[in-house]
Amino acid sequence: MVTQDSVEKFLDELAGGNPTPGGGSAAAISGAMGAALVSMVCNVTLGKKGYEGVAAEMQAVLAESEKVRRRLTAMVAEDIAAFDSIMAAYKLPKATDDDKARRAAAIQAGLRRATETPLECARACAEVIALARRASEHGYLNVISDGGVGVLAGFTGLRSAALNVYINTPAIKDREFAERAAAELEKLLTFCAAETEAVYTLVRNKLG
Numbered sequence: 001m002v003t004q005d006s007v008e009k010f011l012d013e014l015a016g017g018n019p020t021p022g023g024g025s026a027a028a029i030s031g032a033m034g035a036a037l038v039s040m041v042c043n044v045t046l047g048k049k050g051y052e053g054v055a056a057e058m059q060a061v062l063a064e065s066e067k068v069r070r071r072l073t074a075m076v077a078e079d080i081a082a083f084d085s086i087m088a089a090y091k092l093p094k095a096t097d098d099d100k101a102r103r104a105a106a107i108q109a110g111l112r113r114a115t116e117t118p119l120e121c122a123r124a125c126a127e128v129i130a131l132a133r134r135a136s137e138h139g140y141l142n143v144i145s146d147g148g149v150g151v152l153a154g155f156t157g158l159r160s161a162a163l164n165v166y167i168n169t170p171a172i173k174d175r176e177f178a179e180r181a182a183a184e185l186e187k188l189l190t191f192c193a194a195e196t197e198a199v200y201t202l203v204r205n206k207l208g
Contacts, residue, residue, distance in 0.1 A: 019087075024079035024118050024164045028072045031125040031157030035069035037150030038062075038131045041139040054138040061134045068127045072157070075121050079164075082117045086110035111168050112177065118164035119181050122188055125161060128154030129192050133199045141206060148203035155196040162189060 005013070010029075013021055042062035045051050051058075089106035093099045129151050136147030162185050169178040 020080040020083050021076065022079075022083070023160055024083070024114075024121070025076045027118065027125075027157045027160035027164060028075035028079060028121050029157075030153050030160060031075075031121060031128055032069050032072035034125070034128040034132065034150040034153030034157060035065045035072060037146045037153065038065040038128065038135045039069065041135040041143050041147045041150070044143045045135075045138070045140040048140050051138075051140060057134065057138050061131050065128070065131045065135075068124050068131070072121065072124050072128075075117065075124070078117050079121070082110070082114040086114055108173055111172050112174070115165050115168045115172065115178070115181055118161040119184065121161040122158045122165070122185060125154045125158035126188050126192050128157070129195055129199070133195065133202070136199055136203050136206075144203055144206050148200055151196050151199040151203075155192055158188060158192055 010021070014026060039062055042058040042065065045058045046055055046062075086107065089103060089110045092103040092106055094103050132147050132151035132154060135150070136144055139147055165181055165185055169182055172178040
């Protein structure tokens with residue numbers, strides 16, 4: 001499992017000559033880092049004197065951020081598997097008409113999978129951004145900058161995942177599916193761009 005390797009090994013693999021892990025895996029890791037930072041803000045805040053009134057909120061945010069962190073971490077392997085399914089489909093035989101039909105169907109299935117995986121990553125990153133706002137609004141002031149880094153990591157993951165959707169949708173023959181995915185992304189990107197900037201400003205203002 002890529003996510004069980006050291007950071008250095010993961011970066012070496014990203015830099016290597018193989019297409020996986022690639023941008024989709026990096027997007028999921030970015031989102032997972034954002035979720036982890038949200039969790040850290042919550043964990044540090046819990047038990048701090050003067051923050052007793054937000055303990056329930058911090059516990060709730062922590063439970064959600066850890067859940068989404070696990071989802072995003074799992075998406076690293078899912079992204080690799082999705083890409084590999086496309087590559088396997090392109091290698092299928094195409095000697096006969098039946099071969100060609102099976103190959104074309106497998107390619108389309110792979111493209112759809114390679115679109116659905118980053119789209120789910122984008123949705124999860126949007127959740128990270130929402131959680132970062134809650135953590136940044138109520139978290140311990142001395143680690144509030146980490147809430148800001150968390151929201152930025154979440155948005156980086158979202159935008160990166162979006163690119164991995166856009167690269168696949170032009171080749172998908174099910175245009176209704178492709179257009180629906182693109183439309184959902186546009187809504188996420190527009191809302192989360194404004195939300196990320198708002199949370200960044202919130203954090204920056206708290207830092208004096």
